[in-house]
Amino acid sequence: MCGIVAAVAAKDNNIVPVLLEGLTRLEYRGYDSAGIAVLTTAPGIKVLKTTKRVAALVDLVQQQDTQAHIGIAHTRWATHGKPCEANAHPHTAKNRISIVHNGIIENYAALQQQLINQGYKFASETDTEVIAVSIMFALDSGKNLQQAIQATVMQLQGAYALAIMDNTDPDTIIAVRYGSPLVIGRGKNANYIASDALALQQVAEEFIYLNDGDITIIQAQRIQLFTSDGMSADINHRDILKNTLNYNAVDKGGYQHYMHKEIFEQPGALANTINGTFTVPAISMLQQAQAVKIIACGTSYHAGLVAKYWIEDIARKPCDVEIASEYKYREHIIMPNTLLVLISQSGETADILAALNKAETKQYLGTLAICNVAASSLVRQTNYALLTAAGTEIGVAATKTFTAQLVALLLLTAQLADNNKQKIYDTLQQIPQLISAILQLEPEIAKLALCFSNSVSTLFLGRGMMCPIAMEGALKLKEISYIHAEAYPAGELKHGALALVDKNMPVVVLAPNDKLLAKLYSNIQEVKARGGELFVFTSASSSIKSEPRLNVINLPEFPSILAPIAYTIPMQLLSYHVAVHRNLDVDKPRNLAKSVTVE
Incomplete structure (x- = not known):
């Protein structure tokens, strides 16, 4: 949904083109407005916003010859407040704090009223501005920036990924993650934050995914990591992933639309997915499964419904399929040795992750993710994963990721069926030629x-x-x-x-x-x-x-x-x-x- 890009570099570098390129690469997430905030040499916060496409923001930046070595940028998908420039991100407080946010703050109205009672004013209808003003209130109360952010997030109920700048510290960005994805990008003489690694593929050499509760302080030559209680954490103990993203993923390759390109990429994407394998411990778990529960949303839910036919007809095991947004809010009867399968293209779907959190309190045999993103929250949090090999999908409407999920679910069925395994594998080999026809x-x-x-x-x-x-x-x-x-x-x-x-x-x-x-x-x-x-x-x-x-x-x-x-x-x-x-x-x-x- 909302897209975040933030960057801080050595003082002689201009990171504005990086921010704009990052937003362009995040357009596929869907948005209704876009904006950028930079700290200029004035000093001061310069904010530019538009309710048009990112290309219009690029024009605005060029018209004003905006340059800076530090900045945050955002594409907004409206939740609180209509799409308009006043509600577009970044939001500011007292011309000192600027912030971008992905997520929903469920108790923002109560927090906003407390701040209004303290004399603070608001310029938008958003829940995000409440975060900015809350940080400002903590600063006014004598806390330093890190303390102010920690005090603020402790009050928040909901999900958030935040990137925050302070006009009085023009070399630092602080980022926070809880319930919404956020990734650090390490580069040469610069460091970055984004909602999606795709936004940073042209500049980052390595990626580090934040966990829930993480607070990170980003500077051009230094990255510090803290847990939610303020304790320092060694970032080198986290998984550090080399940038191996496909630079051609955002190229339409001669097609008019990404969706058209991705439809025609399916023979190759499915051929790659057919070669997916389970680890030995995963196979051992599948052999113990006596029933299957599948949780998914949208298109992935339809894949799960197909899998129910395969698993019950071929593997002869009971299979239940449920929409993730409903799973969390009711009680469940779980049969012994039930395998829980969670399907998500991105691995960051909020309802899926919420369902997984609830499922972890239940007596499932184990959890298996079917996902297209190896470093996603879902893959990191489940016991095992079967990755689809569809490659990056830019079009909002799922095409190759859906059919890749079907292939993965047929591979799962083969493992559960066991005695029909080789026959299914042999049949799957026909898919690329069939799709081409x-x-x-x-x-x-x-x-x-x-x-x-x-x-x-x-x-x-x-x-x-x-x-x-x-x-x-x-x-x-x-x-x-x-x-x-x-x-x-x-x-x-x-x-x-x-x-x-x-x-x-x-x-x-x-x-x-x-x-x-x-x-x-x-x-x-x-x-x-x-x-x-x-x-x-x-x-x-x-x-x-x-x-x-x-x-x-x-x-x-x-x-x-x-x-x-x-x-x-x-x-x-x-x-x-x-x-x-x-x-x-x-x-x-x-x-x-x-x-x-x-x-």
Whole structure:
């Protein structure tokens, strides 16, 4: 969600271009405003903000010839207060403290009222400004900066990643993490802080991820680390990761959009994920598992629903799938030797981490993360991890990370099934070639997408393992085309959704040639009889043929176990081309963020 970049360098260096480049690399997270604060030689805090894109902030900085050796920058995804310059970060207090923040402060209103009673004033509607003013109050009370920050964070309830500057100490940035991701970047004659290592890939030589409760003091030649109680910690005892990020990840490679590029990267991404392995201790844990609980959000939740079919059908073990934001707030009955699987593309999803924290108080056999980021909080906090090898995904709508999760979950199923393991592994080897063949259908799908351009609503239907893929197709269409879409198990159509069908309602049907096809064909006829426009994705061997108001797209033949992966690809292409036809910002859909780091 919100993006943070901060930098401090030797006095003769200008870090402003680094801050702006970092914000540009964080645009994929989603935002509605952007800003920068630097300490100039005046001395004083210089703050520039915009409610436009980062490119507009770059223009503003250049117009004012802004240069500095220290600064903080931010892209805001609004939580408290509407998107406007007054609410944009950085926020200041008494022209001394400047701050950027990712997270939500749940008790900000009470803290704000206490400060108002003390005579302090506020210029925004945000919870973040309360933090800045609270620090200022502690400074006014005689504390030094570190003491003031510690006193302030002890009062905060919620999640926060903070980067703070003090006008009276123009060579220091203090950063704090609790519940929202933050990483230190070590560079030459400079040090950095960011929400995501991607923001620092062009300047950092090493990365150190902060833990909850950490407070770090960053200077050009020195980094100090303290725990939440103020005790000094040796930073060299933390995991220090070399910068091995792919510098081509933010290059569109000739594609118009990142999403389009990432759809076509799937054959390689899935080939890499197929080669993923479990450690010997992880395999030992999986062999003891008698049941599986999966927790996930959004697209990852749909992957979990597919896994439920695989795990119960193939491994013959009970599997329960739950949305992370709901898991934390109810009581659970846990079967003996239940494996807990947590799925997250970023590994920083706030609801997932909150669910993991609650799960740690329960009697699970162990925890397994399925994640695309090796250094993420989720991977560091679970017992074991199976990493997807999708590479960096910039587009907000998940594409290659979703199909990579499906591959990882099929690998997990193979381990749980044991006796079918080799057969599943052999079948998985077909995926890259299969996906490449399906991608050749793009011109046909792009043409059909024109039929959706003026639609108000769309239905997606499937049966069995195709139900979660129908849900994923509906989500993709909603996310990037802003067309209302709903997914239904096709057999449920008569229980309400059929009332919506008319000549203006496109109905997408996922119809692999399996044991459920005859039942599904009856549902197709029900829609056709009511004048609905049908778009049926089915196997080449299927008996369903195109006719007026029944558009059939044939997919190549493949083993049925791969159907969820195969049928995902046309859903991605369809949603992409509908959004392109509607002239929308495919990579940065309104109101959405790539990594949801607040509950």
